Amino acid sequence: MKNAAELFKALFYPKTCAVCGCIIDEEEELCDYCHETIVRCDPIKRCPRCGTDKRNCQCKKRVFRFDGCIAPFVNTGAARRAMHLFKFRRRLSAENFFARQMALCVRNEYRDISFGGVCFVPMPLKKQLARGYNQSRLLAEKIAEILKLPLCGALYCRRSGKPQHTLSEKERFENVKGLYYAKFPVRGKTLLLVDDIKTTGATLDECAGQLLAAGADSVYCVTALISDRKLKSNNTGKTGGTMLQ
Numbered sequence: 659m660k661n662a663a664e665l666f667k668a669l670f671y672p673k674t675c676a677v678c679g680c681i682i683d684e685e686e687e688l689c690d691y692c693h694e695t696i697v698r699c700d701p702i703k704r705c706p707r708c709g710t711d712k713r714n715c716q717c718k719k720r721v722f723r724f725d726g727c728i729a730p731f732v733n734t735g736a737a738r739r740a741m742h743l744f745k746f747r748r749r750l751s752a753e754n755f756f757a758r759q760m761a762l763c764v765r766n767e768y769r770d771i772s773f774g775g776v777c778f779v780p781m782p783l784k785k786q787l788a789r790g791y792n793q794s795r796l797l798a799e800k801i802a803e804i805l806k807l808p809l810c811g812a813l814y815c816r817r818s819g820k821p822q823h824t825l826s827e828k829e830r831f832e833n834v835k836g837l838y839y840a841k842f843p844v845r846g847k848t849l850l851l852v853d854d855i856k857t858t859g860a861t862l863d864e865c866a867g868q869l870l871a872a873g874a875d876s877v878y879c880v881t882a883l884i885s886d887r888k889l890k891s892n893n894t895g896k897t898g899g900t901m902l903q
């Protein structure tokens with residue numbers, strides 16, 4: 659039987675679904691409908707290096723500087739809505755949901771890797787001041803806490819680039835060149851690099867490159883969502899809203 663404090667909380671602050679906000683049981687994170695409709699990444703069907711569906715594996719045309727990329731969800735439907743709520747309205751239930759699911763992914767899929775720290779993709783200062791937070795840092799902080807790993811704020815932004823979602827795949831890789839630098843000591847460490855969404859992998863690749871140049875041993879990525887939408891290699895990629903990076 660619930661005690662008075664639990665009863666009060668359940669009555670006045672009930673737990674809500676991380677996607678649609680409807681009231682759910684204390685032990686759940688999503689309502690039945692969102693749970694059934696959310697699209698999970700199946701690790702068997704994905705390339706362990708680039709994280710893309712094996713049929714469209716990006717490693718056929720480029721060598722990424724990170725050694726792996728995993729995510730709990732595909733960037734569509736319920737997961738996409740939850741990301742929007744977290745990224746633009748800072749809904750705490752969505753933040754907690756993604757962090758727990760990403761940590762679970764790391765435990766399962768990177769179980770043989772011994773990480774020396776957790777890094778995150780930085781945000782240009784101007785953008786962070788306007789938004790008030792960097793969503794990748796929030797996720798990295800919670801993941802580091804769950805996995806009991808140190809958080810390394812090793813990466814910094816030199817300047818603002820053009821918004822990645824307005825660019826083609828080729829332009830995205832050009833746009834991030836020289837955008838980031840690493841300065842926290844990362845020498846000899848195997849690092850977990852956290853970001854919200856992986857689309858082309860251009861940002862993660864550039865950040866991984868900077869960490870390796872600073873002496874890191876290897877870099878493995880985890881994102882909340884992976885986009886399966888194929889971008890044109892030359893024309894503009896601006897067709898899919900504002901969340902793709």
Ligand SMILES: [Zn+2]
Nearest residue numbers: 675678689692
């Ligand atoms: Zn729901």
Ligand SMILES: [Zn+2]
Nearest residue numbers: 705708715717
């Ligand atoms: Zn691949």
